Amino acid sequence: MNDSFDIIIVGGGPAGAVCAAVATAGGARVLVLERAVFPRDKVCGDCLNPACWDVFDRLGLTDAVRALPHAILERVSFVSRRGHGLEFAMEKSDRGEIAVRRRHLDALLLHHAMQSGAEVRQNTALIGAARKAVGWEVTMQRDGATQRARARFLVAADGRNSTVARFAGLRAPRGTSRDRVGLQAHVPLPAALERTVQMRWLEGGYGGLAPVGEGLLNVSLAGRPGQIESLKAWAAAEFGAIDEWRTIAPLARRAFPAARDDGLFLVGDAARVVEPFTGEGIFYALRSAELAAAALGEVLGGRCSTPETVRAYRRQHASLYRGRLWINRLAKAAVLHPGVAETFLKLAARRPGWLRFLTSKVVGPLRA
Ligand SMILES: Cc1cc2nc3c(=O)[nH]c(=O)nc-3n(C[C@H](O)[C@H](O)[C@H](O)COP(=O)(O)OP(=O)(O)OC[C@H]3O[C@@H](n4cnc5c(N)ncnc54)[C@H](O)[C@@H]3O)c2cc1C
Numbered sequence: 001m002n003d004s005f006d007i008i009i010v011g012g013g014p015a016g017a018v019c020a021a022v023a024t025a026g027g028a029r030v031l032v033l034e035r036a037v038f039p040r041d042k043v044c045g046d047c048l049n050p051a052c053w054d055v056f057d058r059l060g061l062t063d064a065v066r067a068l069p070h071a072i073l074e075r076v077s078f079v080s081r082r083g084h085g086l087e088f089a090m091e092k093s094d095r096g097e098i099a100v101r102r103r104h105l106d107a108l109l110l111h112h113a114m115q116s117g118a119e120v121r122q123n124t125a126l127i128g129a130a131r132k133a134v135g136w137e138v139t140m141q142r143d144g145a146t147q148r149a150r151a152r153f154l155v156a157a158d159g160r161n162s163t164v165a166r167f168a169g170l171r172a173p174r175g176t177s178r179d180r181v182g183l184q185a186h187v188p189l190p191a192a193l194e195r196t197v198q199m200r201w202l203e204g205g206y207g208g209l210a211p212v213g214e215g216l217l218n219v220s221l222a223g224r225p226g227q228i229e230s231l232k233a234w235a236a237a238e239f240g241a242i243d244e245w246r247t248i249a250p251l252a253r254r255a256f257p258a259a260r261d262d263g264l265f266l267v268g269d270a271a272r273v274v275e276p277f278t279g280e281g282i283f284y285a286l287r288s289a290e291l292a293a294a295a296l297g298e299v300l301g302g303r304c305s306t307p308e309t310v311r312a313y314r315r316q317h318a319s320l321y322r323g324r325l326w327i328n329r330l331a332k333a334a335v336l337h338p339g340v341a342e343t344f345l346k347l348a349a350r351r352p353g354w355l356r357f358l359t360s361k362v363v364g365p366l367r368a
Contacts, residue, residue: 005031005119006300008138008151010126010164012038015268015285016157017109020118021059022293028300030118031149033140035125035158038110039103043184043248045208046099046218047073047197047279053095055286064108070100071211075196080342081203086349087196097279099197099212101186105282129154129167131262153263153296157289160248162270165256172253179250180205180222182276183231187239189217199277201338204230208277222251222276222335251276252332258288258317259310265292271317275328277335284320291316 007023009016012034020032048065056062073096077087090097114120121142128139136154140147156164165172189211198209205223212218219239221231228247235242255272259265268285295313298304304312334341 003031003147003149005029005149005151007031007153007155007296008033008136008149009118009155009157010129010138011156011158011268011270012036012110012113012120012122013042013106013157013159013268013285014109014282015270015289016155017106017113017289018055018059018286019155019157019267019289019293020113020120021109021116022290023296024113024116024118026293026297026301028296030113031151032110032113032118032120033124033126033138034110034120034122037122039107041101041103041184041186041246042106043182043220043246044102044218044282045184045210045220045276045279046101046212047210048098048100048105049280049283050095050097051283052286055283055290058290059112061108061112064112065100065105068100068104068108069213070098070104071213072195073097073099073197073210077196077198078341078345079198079200080345081201081338082342084342084345084349086345099210099218101212101214101216101218126158126163126167129164131168135263152300153265155292155296156264156266156270157268157285158270160250160253160269160273162256162266164264165266165270168260168264170256172256179225180252181225181228181247181249182251183221183228184246184248185219185235185242185244186212186216187219187235187242189215190239193217201335201341202231202234204228204234206277206335206338207231207235220276225249257314259292259295259313261307261310263306265296265313267292272321274321274325275331275335278328278331280324287320288317291320 006028007030009032012032020030024030056065079085124140124142127141130137135152137150156162200207204227207221210218223231258271267288295309299309
């Protein structure tokens with residue numbers, strides 16, 4: 001089979017699903033390839049930055065997201081390795097911060113893409129992508145059978161370990177033993193953490209805890225590969241035996257160019273990853289996907305050339321992150337240097353306004 005589309009999107013997570021829905025609504029013929037079968041959980045803290053609501057509004061999905069099982073997050077607490085703690089109410093925003101399991105959110109968004117008219121092939125992994133005289137040809141595999149499809153544009157929405165980026169010749173520096181690994185599981189929710197997000201510094205790493213509804217707590221931990229067993233032991237002592245951990249690596253990676261003149265566009269984590277515990281990744285995935293779909297609509301509608309739209313999307317993508325990256329650097333410094341965090345928490349106990357200000361910058365609404 002050799003199907004032909006305007007756009008092939010690899011990855012049906014938040015970035016891929018939203019890019020597909022918006023592009024299809026604009027009249028494009030879109031194919032989405034997704035390796036997994038939804039619903040599926042994934043390594044994530046499950047917290048939605050309030051800026052996501054504007055995107056859900058534009059998609060007409062706000063009520064549907066609110067109807068998913070979720071937890072409302074009202075308080076944030078920090079606990080250092082030595083047990084120094086600080087807790088306060090989150091800054092109020094119009095529609096507040098919630099946490100919702102990715103198995104629910106991602107299934108809703110991908111279903112919306114299908115309803116909008118995108119063709120979605122689940123259980124289908126990209127195994128090859130090659131530039132052709134016009135557009136791209138992708139090779140995919142499903143249940144051992146190989147298929148091919150072509151499109152004028154190829155969108156990488158396949159997350160931080162993007163296969164598309166690899167086939168397109170974009171290389172992140174090779175991992176080192178200093179790379180961190182992320183671990184995640186859901187456990188029964190302890191009453192003390194209802195409505196509270198907690199950030200903890202641990203022997204061998206750090207973690208974030210968030211209620212997610214359905215009587216569950218999201219436990220997300222991060223550390224160097226050699227420290228993973230001690231982090232799991234901490235979680236078992238705290239929450240009881242955990243059978244199913246999901247893992248992901250690396251946590252940090254160089255950003256790639258968000259688009260190229262050969263018709264390759266990157267959205268969400270495939271383009272750029274941010275420090276996970278700032279709770280912004282899903283928003284960047286949704287918003288970059290909207291921007292890429294709108295840009296592609298301009299070329300497909302004949303209103304501008306590919307190079308013009310590539311430049312426009314790259315500018316918009318860069319400005320989405322501009323002014324926010326210092327928060328990521330600060331968050332990274334805090335998680336990687338527990339001694340600094342310890343001192344900071346002690347000082348902040350005397351002047352909680354500082355920490356409240358910084359937290360509002362991290363979990364407060366972003367500007368789209
Ligand atoms: C430990 C941790 C905690 C986090 N906590 C938060 C948080 O609380 N809030 C927040 O906003 N962000 C958080 N993030 C970041 C967030 O998870 C990501 O930014 C977000 O998932 C990016 O969405 P995406 O659609 O770009 O990629 P993904 O969600 O990774 O989706 C990519 C999709 O592509 C599919 N895929 C991959 N390869 C292929 C292939 N070859 N063929 C076909 N399909 C493929 C995958 O199956 C997947 O469904 C966290 C991240 C980590 C690691």
